[in-house]
Amino acid sequence: MPFDFAEDRSNPAEIEAHVLMRGGHFVTWGTRVALAVLKGKPAVLLLDGPAAGRYMWLSRSGIGHRCSIWDPIFQDLTDAIVPPAPDTKQSGQVFDLAGGEARLRNVMQLILEDIGPQVSAQITREALEQQSLCLKEGAAPASLEPIWWNETDCLDAFAPLLEAGPVGSMTPACAGMVDVLRRHLSDGLRDLIEDRRSSAQLVLATPGLGKTRSVQALIERLPKEAVVWVFQPTLRKAHEFAQDMAGSSRPIRVFRGRGAHVTDGASDRMCQRHTAAAEVAAKGLSIKKMLCGITDQSTQGTCPHVTTCAYQRQIKDLREHQGGGVFVMTHASLTQLPSCPAPHLVIVDEDPSAVLPQTITVAAQAMGAGSSWAAHLHEDVGGPSLRPARRAVEANDGDLHLKDEAEEPDAVIATFERLLDALASAGPLREIATSIAMTELEAARKVLRGLERKLRTALKPAGQDNALRELLSVSDVPELSALQAVLDGIIQEVRLFSSGLIDRPDFNGLTISRKEDGRVRSVAVHRLARIALKPSVPMVILDGTADPVLLGRTLRRRIDVWRIDVQRQGEVVHCLGRGFSNVSLVPVPGYSAPSSAAAERDQLWQGLATVLRREVAVAPKGVLVVSTLAVETEARRRECCDDLLGEALDWTHFGATRGINAYTNRQTIVVIGRKQPPVMAVQTLAQSYFALDPRPFDPATSDYVVRCRTVYDKAGRASSTAIQVHPDPRVNRVLWQMREAEVLQAVDRVRAVRFPRRIVILNALDLRRPDEGLFDTGLGVPPDRYLSWPELRNGGNRAEAVLAASGGFLPVAPKALTQIAPEVFPSTDAAKKWLHRTDLAAVLDRHSQHLIRLQVRPAGQRGAPWPLIIDRRQHDCPAAARCAFEALMGAEMAVWASGSVRN
Structure with missing residues (x-):
């Protein structure tokens, strides 16, 4: 006869029967709470009252999420120990600035509620260990919260938390309660209560939203005893972070590597033999032993500079540090931790995945x-x-052991x-x-x-x-x-x-x-490379373009994603149809290209110079140009760009922009090309991430394949672009991080989420993420309009180019078009074909509120008048506009009558 679990769920005997039938067992009992093993993991389980059957997993740092044995997740024998993270990606949702900031504040509050108790529990656990040490040595321990030295009382102390505690609640006292339980358990059960493997909280938000400031505020809300490690991509960013927190009451220390300067602007290095230190490290040897001469037997060191070494002084100061503080270091320290106090919280600014393969x-x-x-x-x-x-060998202790033939x-x-x-x-x-x-x-x-x-x-x-x-x-x-x-x-x-x-x-x-x-x-x-941090230490990661799949494999943790996409302000123009690759812009050293290829390259550079001059002319606060390093080097070599490089225009390259705040005041950014490594280089990186993946890699893949994708502008209008991709989606993830993510990082250097900026993108990429669907039209960097290269080079589409070339006039007549804009329409036939196949209302839609339409006819001509479109931004006075147009045409207008631009 099946057991009726709904009969009386407050009976301890029925609770035990339910646990036994699901493969669990009880270890010991208190008055109201039992210690049980559920699905192979220890838990405290409430035995009576309306909340009977609730349990919480135990770890050395405290307790986990509150669950119930009556939940379907338990009855179905699933392997889930912690409820899955909420769906925070919010696919298709893009916030404005105010909404994004509100969302970020909410996310940081939720993260604090999760990691704050963990930090407090770790601090209490360390204090308890210190207290135990003091008791063993006969010293008076520091005063702490009451500790339950009796097993039964300790178990029953969990009852209020099981009854009314919020989900995921932890208190510092829990660490002491768990510690008492471990002392009373057998060795096998004691080993079950292990360090908790914390998930990493990834705040995936558009750069410029204020992630760094918000995490600094989170640090301020932690207990003053908390030790926080902050990892930055560069030493420069580490110092910026420390300067931003200079007003904090917490000690702030920046860890400098051996090759760093002692102080900013100084010539002396932290280690005077830093070059040799790098060579020793590259060989996989101990720098402390081989260079400094410090061993377990000799702590004085044999290096001739040991007494004046700034690096060794830094290590000594860090080891002697007492209490909480914030320690800032670079990503390089992730695999070789410095001698700082052990962290209670780790914060990683920018995705460190790229430095670990x-x-x-x-x-x-x-x-x-x-x-x-x-x-x-x-x-x-x-x-x-x-x-x-199998031969017997004598060990140092005199006992005989067996040694295998192998x-x-x-x-x-x-x-x-x-x-x-x-x-x-x-x-x-x-x-x-x-x-x-x-x-x-x-x-x-x-x-x-x-x-x-x-x-x-x-x-x-x-x-x-x-x-x-x-x-x-x-x-x-x-x-x-x-x-x-x-x-x-x-x-x-x-x-x-x-x-x-x-x-x-x-x-x-x-x-x-x-x-x-x-x-x-x-x-x-x-x-x-293996991260040297303990998995039990909570971690927060800040980035705008990280891939959670790659990041999870890098950190060997579960990643909880908090995604915040914010709309960029200003105008975005995306040029499709040309990739602006290194091959098209940079000559290959040692290779004599055909004259036609060299001429095409020169023509392309002249077109780029024209575009950049136009952007500089309309951007009082200057222009930032980002390209590959090879294109930047070629631009500085060419004479056509000499007059552009200066205060009005900064030129940098991909890889040198990530996390940099030096260009936030630039009014316009122009991105030229993309960073696309050879296919085998990307596949090699993917092998590092997916070495243990069940699916094999195809060694025959030697080149990218071309795929057509549908992309959308802000108004939802569709265009098509051809993109080189890798046929393996795993490799494509790595490629996206090296190519599209670098473009996004460059775009956000001008902080378009906060200020109106002009963004010009010259490549054929779709900047949506690999996991985003075809119809997530608001994600990535949707442009106001897509243009071809001739249209962008000429100042827009042909209609806009005529308006720009003529000073605000667009005659809808072939001969007049050829006369006032010969560089756009060199012949009457070309103008006639263009007028025949072009919907002027559509191509000028974004200017429609500024345009008026007249009917005109020059004196001496017969027939009906023809339309003339005038840009009122350049000609707000009708009489002056008529005089300017007559001067441009070289003839008076016999007819000058009003009309509509949409007729």
Whole structure:
């Protein structure tokens, strides 16, 4: 007979039966609250009252979201532990400035409500640990909130939170309550209560909205004991952030790397041997040991500059820091953390994904018996002979342990020889997984790690840079480190293949270069550098163009996205039909192009110069031009642009604009071209992100494919553009970050979300995100109008070009058009064809409120009058307009009568 759960849900026995039937079990009971294991994770569960059946997951930093065993999510045995993040992307919704600012304030409040209790719980947990230490040492502990030293009382203290606490509530005392529970549990259950893996909160908002200011306000609302780490893309941005928080009562410290200047404008560096330090780091060796001479046995250091080293003084000050504070550093510190107090909150300004992909290459000769490390391997174990499969070895403590045959030197070398043969096969992943045991691969990795450790220990610090470089040139440690990286990549994918999670014959994270005879020349592993931060530390990321999928793989966390798209103010013009690539604008060094190609390039530059002069003339606050570095260099070389570069026009390149606030006062921005790396370079980066993805990469893809897309302007009018894309959507994500995202970052340097700006985009890109649908017309940077290159070069479409060339007149007559605008219509036939196929009301729609239409006929001509369109912005007086037009035509008008522009 099925159990009727609706009978009486406040009975503890029925609650326990419900938990048991769903695979859970109870560990211990208080009076009102029980400690249970639900879906393999510890939780506190309320046993009585109207809220009976509610539970909250436990972590060492406190408690999680409040749930109920009566919820369908529990009864259906789903794996969800934390309710999914709300759908904050709001597809298709674009805010105005006021709405965007209100949305940002709301988002920051929600983030504070989530991470604030976590920060408080961490602070309390650290204080409790310090209190316990003081009690053990017999010292008087600092005063804290009451701590429940009794297990039953501690469990029952959770009851009010389970009954009335808001979802996701945490209090600092919870850390102490959880700590008491851990002391009373067995080792196995104690290990279940682990550090909470916090999700990363991504504020994906249009640049210029005020994300940085809002996160500074969030910091001010945290407890004064909170330690906050802030990561900025550059040291310059780090100092800007610190200056913005100079009025705070919290200590603000900027961490400077070894190569940074001691102070702004100073010539001295933080480390006087920073160049040698970079070389040591590139080899994967310890700078502290090899350069500074600081070891576990000697903390004084042997470097000749150790007593005057600004970097070491900085490290000493950071280690001695007490209490809370804000520590600002660059993205480079994400993988090698400085000696600052452990953070309670991490804030990352700008997406750090671009600096973390790594490619490590190992030559085939470094993977066999002929490698230099193989000789050290034999020396290390005392001889080349292969010992018994399981031999007894005496450890340092005198006990006898067994050593596997797979860890013998000859066995390790044989494993690598078989590995090379398998890598040369048609399906290397399948071949390795089926022909080499996982224990053999792991044994080889273990031996390499041990050998590398011993070789590192044998290295001695060098006081002089030349001696250090000589030592580095003969050391086998870098080669061993690279070989381990390749072996790690192989083991990861082989383990997934063996477990059935992937079913592809080739590696995603490896690139195997083969010789003509099929043998392996080299092996390159593509991976992401591991973030050194603990997963339990809450994190907030600020960016305008980040990809949550790539960012989640980079940080190895779940990403909660808070998206805020804000409409840009002013006029946006997008030129389609031409990509303005490096090939079309920059000559290839060492290649003599045909004269026709060189002439076409010169003509294109002359057209760009014309456009830029026109933009400079109507922008009193100046123009910002952003292009690729190659195009910028060519522009500075050409004489046609010499008169443009100066105070009225700044020219910079993609990659140098992200996060820069130096151009916020510029009135106009012109974006020329796009940054589009070769297809193999983008695919290599994608391999770093998707090395463990079940879907294989297609090695035969050697070029982009062209796709036609429908794009829309602000009024919803459709146009078509041809875009080069990668056929693999994963690679296309990476390409979008390198190409479209850089264009968006450049566009937002002039802060068009806050001030009316003119934006001119010269490329054929669709700036909507890869995940956005065809009909999300308001997203990206929808223009006021799309123009072809001839139209933009001539000042607009042909109708606008005639108005500009004639000083505000557009005669709707072929001969008159040819007479007043010969550069637009060189012949009467061309003017006649254009008038026949053009809807003047449509092409002049955005100017319609400024135009009047007359009927005119020159004196001496027969027939009906013809229409004349006049721009009232240039001719507000009818009499003066008539005189100007008669002077332009060289004839008096016999007829001058009013009409309508839409007739």
